[in-house]
Amino acid sequence: MKRLFSFLLSLMLLLSGISFNLTRVKASNGDAISKSKDIASVDMPITPIDTSTYMATLTIVEGDMLKFSAGDLIKVPVAIKNIGSHAAKNLIITPDLTDKECPFTLEYGTLSKAIETINSKETANIEFKLRIKNNVAEGMYPLKLNFKYSNVFGDKAVTMVETINVKIVNDSVMPKLQLEKITTTPTDIKPGEKVMVDFVVKNKGTIEAKDVKVVVDGIGKNFVIVNNSNSQYLGTIAGEEAKNIKLELQAADNIEKGGQAIDLKLSGKDIPEETYKFFVNVGGGGANLNPKLIIDRYSFQPKLVRAGQNFDMNLSFFNTNANKSVKNIKITLTVDEKTEGSGSVFSPVNTSNTFYIDEIPPKGRVEKNITMFTVPDAKAKTYTLTANFEYEDEDGKELKATELIGVPVVQQTKLEIGNIELPPEGFIGQPIPINVQFYNKGKVTLSNVMIELKGDFSTENGQYFLGNFEAGNSESYDGSVIPNAPGPLKGTLVFSYDNTAGEHVEVKKDFNINVMEMPAMEPGMDNMPPDMKPATSKKKLIISSSLFLVTVAGFIIWKKNKKKKGMTLDE
Structure with missing residues (x-):
């Protein structure tokens, strides 16, 4: 009977989750029952x-650089990876288009995108x-994306901002x-007569010109x-559209004979003003022009x-009469501005700044091509x-103009790139740091x-x-490449910028690194939480990663020593 009671008591204690050693119970039946009641009444603490x-x-x-054309309806692909150990729930991604300088607008539909779940290591x-x-002017533009998400337990949402750079x-x-x-109608008028001037204003661009205005000047x-x-x-004048304008003028009674110049100024919204000359030919009467x-x-x-550098300048000289x-035409080219170090800004190449033209007939023109150095x-x-x-008319009268x-x-632009600093070796799937200094x-x-960073690899800060990079400044770039396969790995750092002439310039610098296999862990250990892994597995992981850590640590120490030596030399 006593043995049966002890068995039942042990079974009760096991079911209640309490470990109890019956071999230590040597009391009577009443004592055993009393102790079992005391143990069952104990409250076990639960840690939240x-x-x-x-x-x-x-x-x-x-991924690859996104490149689109101004005016296009585009699709911007976004790949979102969960690199953490826990899932993301109820993710909302919203582009930020509020900046006045933002070149993007929503064409239709909703602006935000929703993703229900992204599990660990999924994309x-x-x-x-x-x-x-x-x-939009050509250039590189950032597209900001606002992220909002929570975890599987529905805790307070996390917000973050990621940026994609888009070339337009x-x-x-x-x-x-x-x-x-x-x-002009008629083509030749007399003093006091009227003349009708017809001209065409054309928009040579493909984008419409707004608020176009014509001003007559110089009459x-x-x-x-x-x-x-x-x-x-x-x-408004649409792209490649032309508009006809009529202008009626009346010549003064004392107007001189010959071609009389009139200025027409064209301007529009965000369009620089252009001045054009045309001539009305005056025939009989009036003074001798x-x-x-x-x-x-x-x-x-x-x-x-x-x-x-040198440049060729083509000049067209026109006799309006x-x-x-x-x-006997003598033409002298001068520039008033001078530089502190070199004197005159321009100088003719293999010739003087003065040249001679024998004669230009009525309504005639002579062109000259001159090479100049800046x-x-x-x-x-x-x-x-x-x-x-300085020239003469037919009667030998000296004139100046x-x-x-x-x-x-x-x-000229001059971007100089220093030596690329990186470890000599790396491992598959492990980030390899890259650093480089560059100077304007x-x-x-x-x-x-x-x-x-371009090549057959993944990147961090790629x-x-x-x-803007001001003259005389220096900057450094830090990024990482993540190899996908063993063996020699080739990559390229591409620096691009726009110069003062509006040209897009690219400067490339190649690099090489040897990639090795990462020592494998025991099967099934990579998905276990750190506190659940056996001590032997942890030791094996530390040993298998030691070579990579030593390589990276050695690179960092070498880099610091190099900078320290550089400071000593400067001092």
Whole structure:
């Protein structure tokens, strides 16, 4: 009977979760029952679990550079990976389009995307349909994504911001107004007569020109505008569209004979003002007009003159007089501005700054091509080159005139990249740190500076958008490559920027590293929590990772010693 009672008591204690050793119970039946009651009445403490620490860690998987054209309806792919050990629930991703400089707009539909669950080590793919604005300048633009999610226990939501860099090219041509097809009726007038001027204003761009206005200027006392003001508002001109304008003028009674110049100024919203000249030919009567010599057209090759280089300047000299020729023409080119180190900004190559033209007939034109050199320390700006004319008319009368030429100068850019610092070896799936210093040794700011890691590998901080990089400054870039296969691994660091001429420049630097297999862990141990793994497995993991840690530690120590040596040398 006693043995049966002891068996039943042990069974009760086991069911209640309490370990009890019956071999130590030597009391009577009553004592045994009393002790069992005391043990059953003990309250076991329960430690609460903080579930808010079981949060996912999300990141955007970097892929190829996204490149789109201005004005396009685009699909922006986003790959979101959970690199943590816990799942993410009820994820909401919303692009931030509130910035005034943001080139993206929502075309239709909802802006946010929802994902119910992303488990540990899983990747979810979504895309956003957006429209790029038409008038966006070419460059690199950040697209900010706001993340909000919770864990599987429904704890307080986590918020974070990730950024995708998007390159936008603009194949569209910005609006540009041009004066075309000028005709006068009649073609030749007398003093006091009226003349109807027809001309065409064309938008040479593919994007519409807004708030277009035409202003008549430079008529002086030679003409008056009939039944109109000197300003006409044309409104909007679509891309590659033309509008016809009529202008009625009346010549003064004392107007001189010959070609009389009139200026037309064209302007629009966000469009620089352009001034064009046209001529009304005046025949009989009036005073005897002296022949006028002007520069009616000039151009440069290249279009933007670079400091420290030669450029070809083509000049067209036009005799506005319809009856008289000009002869013995001497033209001298001068520039008033000088640099501190080099003197005059421009100097002719293999010739002097003065040249001679024998004769230009009535309504005739002569072109000259001159090679000029721009000093290296010329600042980036538009300089004024003065052309001084000395010439004679048919009767030998000496005349003088002056014309101004605007020469746009841009400075050379010089981005210098230091040696790439990285460990000599790495392991599959393990980040390999990469560091490099770079310097702007030019004299102008580089804009839209972007650094990219390219190769057959995954990356961390594989794209870095610096923005503007001022002259004389230095920066450093830190990123990581994550190899996917063993063997020699080749990669490229690509530095890109826009120079002052609006050109997109790329500078590349290659690197190599040897990748080895990571020693394998025991089967099934990689998915177990750290506190559940046997001590022997932990030791094996530490031993298998030691070589990688020593390699990275050695690289960091080498880098610090190198910097310390560099400081000693500088001192």
